[in-house]
Amino acid sequence: xxxxxxxxxxxxxxxxxxxxxxxxxxxxxxxxxxxxxxxxxxxxxxxxxxxxxxxxxxxxxxxxxxxxxxxxxxxxxxxxxxxxxxxxxxxxxxxxxxxxxxxxxxxxxxxxxxxxxxxxxxxxxxxxxxxxxxxxxxxxxxxxxxxxxxxxxxxxxxxxxxxxxxxxxxxxxxxxxxxxxxxxxxxxxxxxxxxxxxxxxxxxxxxxxxxxxxxxxxxxxxxxxxxxxxxxxxxxxxxxxxxxxxxxxxxxxxxxxxxxxxxxxxxxxxxxxxxxxxxxxxxxx
Numbered sequence: 001x002x003x004x005x006x007x008x009x010x011x012x013x014x015x016x017x018x019x020x021x022x023x024x025x026x027x028x029x030x031x032x033x034x035x036x037x038x039x040x041x042x043x044x045x046x047x048x049x050x051x052x053x054x055x056x057x058x059x060x061x062x063x064x065x066x067x068x069x070x071x072x073x074x075x076x077x078x079x080x081x082x083x084x085x086x087x088x089x090x091x092x093x094x095x096x097x098x099x100x101x102x103x104x105x106x107x108x109x110x111x112x113x114x115x116x117x118x119x120x121x122x123x124x125x126x127x128x129x130x131x132x133x134x135x136x137x138x139x140x141x142x143x144x145x146x147x148x149x150x151x152x153x154x155x156x157x158x159x160x161x162x163x164x165x166x167x168x169x170x171x172x173x174x175x176x177x178x179x180x181x182x183x184x185x186x187x188x189x190x191x192x193x194x195x196x197x198x199x200x201x202x203x204x205x206x207x208x209x210x211x212x213x214x215x216x217x218x219x220x221x222x223x224x225x226x227x228x229x230x231x232x233x234x235x236x237x238x239x240x241x242x243x244x245x246x247x248x249x250x251x252x253x254x255x256x257x258x259x260x261x262x263x264x265x266x267x268x269x270x271x272x273x274x275x276x277x278x279x280x281x282x283x284x285x
Contacts, residue, residue: 037221037247056251063246075123079199089236101202109194115258119166119196142253181213206233221247
């Protein structure tokens with residue numbers, strides 16, 4: 001197990017790999033172009049009448065005709081891209097560490113740049129897929145080492161053993177046509193480490209993070225995710241973002257490997273940056 005973990009960590013991308021990946025076209029996108037689902041088609045439903053969220057979707061904010069953001073960035077770079085800076089209620093320490101990560105360090109220690117998972121509620125600039133049954137909704141991500149997320153719909157409570165994870169423990173319940181997803185067990189410590197960020201810019205998340213999502217599908221061609229970020233460890237009050245993802249007709253998610261950045265001699269150019277990881281793997285004496 002330890003060997004597998006070390007090998008996983010050593011498959012890193014370049015220092016700015018996360019920034020590069022955020023701007024590069026996804027493999028799934030290359031085959032199908034920017035196809036767009038026809039507008040105004042009715043919301044698909046399962047046999048029991050529930051909204052059916054199944055399908056492959058373009059990353060939020062990156063579909064054809066999607067409006068630009070206030071910050072000029074995608075959600076993968078800035079989860080608060082549609083908000084003014086003063087609408088993100090960061091505590092003083094959170095503002096300080098965000099400034100260091102984004103302005104001073106230029107996101108060089110972004111955890112995704114070391115092939116670590118994005119985590120809830122961070123998004124990636126790659127297609128993603130939903131598989132839905134009456135008891136379980138699974139989200140498959142093309143990017144970020146093919147991570148997946150489970151949302152349990154069978155009425156179970158939260159699992160109290162799930163603590164300090166990237167994706168958390170997610171349970172869903174229906175409120176009419178809205179699927180309300182409650183996620184706990186997130187974050188790592190006080191958020192000052194580099195295990196998980198909310199985005200590539202460096203908005204922090206702590207182990208007090210609690211995420212509520214209200215997922216709707218107003219028509220065939222889109223999903224709307226209204227996200228409430230409640231993290232009293234880093235923010236003075238809960239705050240919300242709204243992400244809209246377009247259906248990607250005829251698309252399938254494809255293989256996408258997070259790999260190390262090697263020179264001509266096969267040496268990992270990024271090993272020196274592994275000292276920023278909590279475990280200190282790769283630290284040179």
